[in-house]
Amino acid sequence: MSAWEPVIGLEMHVELDTRTKMFCACEVTKGDEPNLHTCPKCLAHPGALPVVNERAVEYAARIALALNCSVQPRNIFHRKNYFYPDLPKAYQISQYDEPLAVDGWFEYWVDDEKLGCRINRVHMEEDAAKLVHAGGDAGRIAGSDFSMVDFNRGGTPLIEIVSEPDIPSPEAAREFLQQLRNLVIELGVSECNMEEGQIRWDANISVRPEGSAELGTRTELKNMNSFRYLQQALEAEIPRQVEIIEAGGRIDLETLHFDPDTGSTTPLRSKEEAHDYRYFPEPDLVPLVIDPDWVEGLRATQPELPAARAERFMSQYSLSRADALVLGSSHALAAFYEEVVALGAGAKPVANWTMGEYLAHLNAAGLEAGHGHVTAERLAKLVKLVEDGTVSTSSGKDVFARMIAERAEPEEIVERHGLGQISDMSKLKAAVARVVADNPAQVEQYRGGKQQVLGFFVGQIMKATGGRANPQLVNELLRKALDG
Amino acid sequence: MIGEDDVRYVAKLARLRLDPDEVARMAAELAKILAHIGKMSELDMTGVPPTAHVLDVVNVTRPDKPRPSLSRADALRNAPAVSDDCFRVPRMG
Amino acid sequence: MPALDPLRLTARVAKRLLVDGEISSAELTKVYLDQIAAVEGHVRAYIRVTYDNAAKYSTKVDREMQAMRGPLAGLPIAIKDNMVTEGVTTTCASRILHDYMPVYTATAVRQVWDDHVVMLGKTNLDEFAMGSSTENSSYQTTRNPWDLATVPGGSSGGSAAAVAAGEALWALGSDTGGSIRQPAALCGTVGMKPTYGAVSRYGLVAFASSLDQIGPLTRSVYDCALLLQHIVGYDPNDATSVALPEPVALPDAERLDGLRVGIPAEYLAVGIEPGVRARFDETIARVEELGGNCVEISLPHTEYALPAYYIIAPAEASANLARFDGVRYGYRCADPVDLLDMYERTRGEGFGPEVKRRIVIGTYALSAGYYDAYYGRAQKVRTLVRRDFERAFADVDLIASPTSPSVAFKAGSRTADPLSMYMCDICTIPVNLAGLPAISIPCGLSDGLPVGFQLIGPAFSENRILQAAHALEGAIGFAPAPTFCDSGADAACLGAHAGTEAQE
Numbered sequence A: 001m002s003a004w005e006p007v008i009g010l011e012m013h014v015e016l017d018t019r020t021k022m023f024c025a026c027e028v029t030k031g032d033e034p035n036l037h038t039c040p041k042c043l044a045h046p047g048a049l050p051v052v053n054e055r056a057v058e059y060a061a062r063i064a065l066a067l068n069c070s071v072q073p074r075n076i077f078h079r080k081n082y083f084y085p086d087l088p089k090a091y092q093i094s095q096y097d098e099p100l101a102v103d104g105w106f107e108y109w110v111d112d113e114k115l116g117c118r119i120n121r122v123h124m125e126e127d128a129a130k131l132v133h134a135g136g137d138a139g140r141i142a143g144s145d146f147s148m149v150d151f152n153r154g155g156t157p158l159i160e161i162v163s164e165p166d167i168p169s170p171e172a173a174r175e176f177l178q179q180l181r182n183l184v185i186e187l188g189v190s191e192c193n194m195e196e197g198q199i200r201w202d203a204n205i206s207v208r209p210e211g212s213a214e215l216g217t218r219t220e221l222k223n224m225n226s227f228r229y230l231q232q233a234l235e236a237e238i239p240r241q242v243e244i245i246e247a248g249g250r251i252d253l254e255t256l257h258f259d260p261d262t263g264s265t266t267p268l269r270s271k272e273e274a275h276d277y278r279y280f281p282e283p284d285l286v287p288l289v290i291d292p293d294w295v296e297g298l299r300a301t302q303p304e305l306p307a308a309r310a311e312r313f314m315s316q317y318s319l320s321r322a323d324a325l326v327l328g329s330s331h332a333l334a335a336f337y338e339e340v341v342a343l344g345a346g347a348k349p350v351a352n353w354t355m356g357e358y359l360a361h362l363n364a365a366g367l368e369a370g371h372g373h374v375t376a377e378r379l380a381k382l383v384k385l386v387e388d389g390t391v392s393t394s395s396g397k398d399v400f401a402r403m404i405a406e407r408a409e410p411e412e413i414v415e416r417h418g419l420g421q422i423s424d425m426s427k428l429k430a431a432v433a434r435v436v437a438d439n440p441a442q443v444e445q446y447r448g449g450k451q452q453v454l455g456f457f458v459g460q461i462m463k464a465t466g467g468r469a470n471p472q473l474v475n476e477l478l479r480k481a482l483d484g
Numbered sequence B: 001m002i003g004e005d006d007v008r009y010v011a012k013l014a015r016l017r018l019d020p021d022e023v024a025r026m027a028a029e030l031a032k033i034l035a036h037i038g039k040m041s042e043l044d045m046t047g048v049p050p051t052a053h054v055l056d057v058v059n060v061t062r063p064d065k066p067r068p069s070l071s072r073a074d075a076l077r078n079a080p081a082v083s084d085d086c087f088r089v090p091r092m093g
Numbered sequence C: 001m002p003a004l005d006p007l008r009l010t011a012r013v014a015k016r017l018l019v020d021g022e023i024s025s026a027e028l029t030k031v032y033l034d035q036i037a038a039v040e041g042h043v044r045a046y047i048r049v050t051y052d053n054a055a056k057y058s059t060k061v062d063r064e065m066q067a068m069r070g071p072l073a074g075l076p077i078a079i080k081d082n083m084v085t086e087g088v089t090t091t092c093a094s095r096i097l098h099d100y101m102p103v104y105t106a107t108a109v110r111q112v113w114d115d116h117v118v119m120l121g122k123t124n125l126d127e128f129a130m131g132s133s134t135e136n137s138s139y140q141t142t143r144n145p146w147d148l149a150t151v152p153g154g155s156s157g158g159s160a161a162a163v164a165a166g167e168a169l170w171a172l173g174s175d176t177g178g179s180i181r182q183p184a185a186l187c188g189t190v191g192m193k194p195t196y197g198a199v200s201r202y203g204l205v206a207f208a209s210s211l212d213q214i215g216p217l218t219r220s221v222y223d224c225a226l227l228l229q230h231i232v233g234y235d236p237n238d239a240t241s242v243a244l245p246e247p248v249a250l251p252d253a254e255r256l257d258g259l260r261v262g263i264p265a266e267y268l269a270v271g272i273e274p275g276v277r278a279r280f281d282e283t284i285a286r287v288e289e290l291g292g293n294c295v296e297i298s299l300p301h302t303e304y305a306l307p308a309y310y311i312i313a314p315a316e317a318s319a320n321l322a323r324f325d326g327v328r329y330g331y332r333c334a335d336p337v338d339l340l341d342m343y344e345r346t347r348g349e350g351f352g353p354e355v356k357r358r359i360v361i362g363t364y365a366l367s368a369g370y371y372d373a374y375y376g377r378a379q380k381v382r383t384l385v386r387r388d389f390e391r392a393f394a395d396v397d398l399i400a401s402p403t404s405p406s407v408a409f410k411a412g413s414r415t416a417d418p419l420s421m422y423m424c425d426i427c428t429i430p431v432n433l434a435g436l437p438a439i440s441i442p443c444g445l446s447d448g449l450p451v452g453f454q455l456i457g458p459a460f461s462e463n464r465i466l467q468a469a470h471a472l473e474g475a476i477g478f479a480p481a482p483t484f485c486d487s488g489a490d491a492a493c494l495g496a497h498a499g500t501e502a503q504e
């Protein structure tokens, strides 16, 4: 039996955070009551015409540039025709054979391995309205009595990003999406809020004999709304396809639905008709001719993006790639980290504290980096207190927790709770002597050559001093007492 | 040549219910019209670019500035069916 | 108050009378409402007459004349019922919009409203402007006041008939393949299609977006320019609208000295009625008398324009009319069993036969596998048609042709054969494909029915066209008024009201 490898491509839709919709001046809002943000254009009343939102074009171009695409000199909008209640014109204004940008690539990391994926295209379009299914098995189409349409979201600027099928594994697909989402957020063009559906994706997957250059027939997984489900769905789909092929069967080009409860993929009920979108150039809009100077202007004002920032962190702060990717993932976190380092604390220990205690604190409190009571100044002071031996690492964690609870400076907390490290030789010598005297059996083992027992003695001393004993001095004194 | 099957396929795409008489009549009429339209294939159009638009205008956009939307009452005023401040449509079958 | 004959009064004169205080807007408006009361039962030009609005608003204009001294203040107007008017139903003569109440107003209408014109009502048309006889209206058939047995042309047949019958001082229409010029010709009025983009399409219910233009139907070329002045301009709500390079001027020319006029051989090659041809030849002779030089030219791709049009227009229409789906406004079928049933029956019951025919053609032409053969090819033909005109305008200033190959034809005589109906627009369609401005003016009668003379110019040559048409209009001196006879009923005429007044 030969080995099989999966080939995965992704198609992502991202809603842009413009103030107004793609083709009308209605405000883009979240969580408002139904149908408060509509006009003749986004309700497709007779005679209404679209006009392009210039900021949406800028935001879309920023995404395209960040994905190393070439922004095309001439842009045309097309009509994509199909009927659905959430699509008021019964066509979506989208782009077809002359899209905004083509031929890009995206680099992402899976553990310590850098992967590249070609980006086929980035184009602009408009989002559909929101449909709610009522009655019957509420919330689902199947069995519902009727549906309701809210056009607040209808017409929100939407960017479609299509990758080439270059993604080698479900895990890589997940990393790709997470890192791409970070990138879009960093550009400041979308919050990519997943609950709000601001970023959505479809995956297509096929399998082929390992090493083969040919592509097998793909299936499509739609309606993915979590990174975890994406990975699970792809992991479930691979053996399903392999099984069919090995049994001499054929993969059908079809759309599948992933059920997280059963962990399996099932074909969506096949549509009565094939898609025939009848694309043709949108006669209500004129071409966009992109000025190369404008593109260069955007390029010059792009924010630093996660991948580039990680490279910089590796060289500037001698961080490992894993650490640099985490710290560089968002602008806010990176800025916080750099601020702490700039205040004089060591780059490596600050990285550990930031990724450890600090990120855990942000997650627990639901805060964004840079907010809350643990300011950059306070964390810098704490790291320095640990570095210069004033507090031990374990006491430092205690100090960190108290900074949140007591909203105080680290040195005050050390003072108030007596958390300073014990480096007084007479105190430490007495503690060492006591532990050695109390544990003759372990002393015997150590002297018989079992060096690991040293850890036991250190632990006993730490316990006796509430974790405050200076570990280096304790080590030195113990060796002297035991070896001597 | 267009036939009744084509008319039915296209009517489905266009969400138009046609009764069998209409399908037959339309197939016959369309065959005539398309025969006339077929005249276009007499022309050699090698190297002729398409004209989607007669205007020489490009880059017409608007600033990203909100303008007042319709009141909900106006938005829903013409709706054939309304439910919970939304446009109501029959079950999707 | 001077006696006013609605069959002859021009906006130019009415405006002077208003400004001089010789008549009030209420009195002027009443002249048209009275004429509507007298002849509308026979002509049926209006889908809806806004009596109350017209009476109230004209009184308001009179009362606040000082504040409302807009250039068009107090002049009554009729609007084709495919331009949305907030607060007044807009139907497109379609069952699918039977009680649609617009929530906004078309820019062109808004512009004349802002000048305080008085709206008399919304005029009949072929459903969604698809037709050349106004027989495709779901509501009524409009008749030509020159002979009530004949059609007024279309699709702006209601607007043309209203102006011709003295039921309106002037009107707005729309032209996708001749829909202003052809009914203007058949009804003996002036009608102009401006350069594509000159008038905003915002609020004009779209038929074929790349071809549609709003324009005036009037009783004189001067009126045409006056109305055009107030509807042109760039509209931020229409990305395909543009500012004219120079403002529309009110024409005053009496001569055509040095004007080079091209006569395309191809337009005269196909089935022009002898009477139409005779009036055309006489008019060309007048052009020469006025100092113009007429030369034969060639527009070699003319015969391909009609096929291209009958792909492009239905293709765009098939998408433009998809929004009529029974979800947000308009007709919805009774008791749908599910969404698909609702869509199919709503549209199947809501659209008339011609609209369905065009939706089917357009959908077919765009569907998978046929795009290149039909839509793609039609767009290339469009390029060739444009190039024909560009080449011609290197040598001539304007192009002249009959507007329609025939005079008004009998109602019902062409409805059975769609293709023969489509041939009505053979001389007007290439102009829309190329986006050019063109006017039709009356140039005489043939068998008692008006004949239209068309002048076509390069893009944005509205002023050149208007000046030439004005000079020619003066020389032609077209004077007869419609008789309101019905040749189908042994030439019975309407008698007392309009009929006799017309003869005074």
Ligand SMILES: [Mg+2]
Pocket: A013, A094, A125, A160
């Ligand atoms: Mg898309």
Ligand SMILES: [Zn+2]
Pocket: A021, A024, A025, A026, A037, A038, A039, A040, A041, A042, A043, A155
């Ligand atoms: Zn809107």
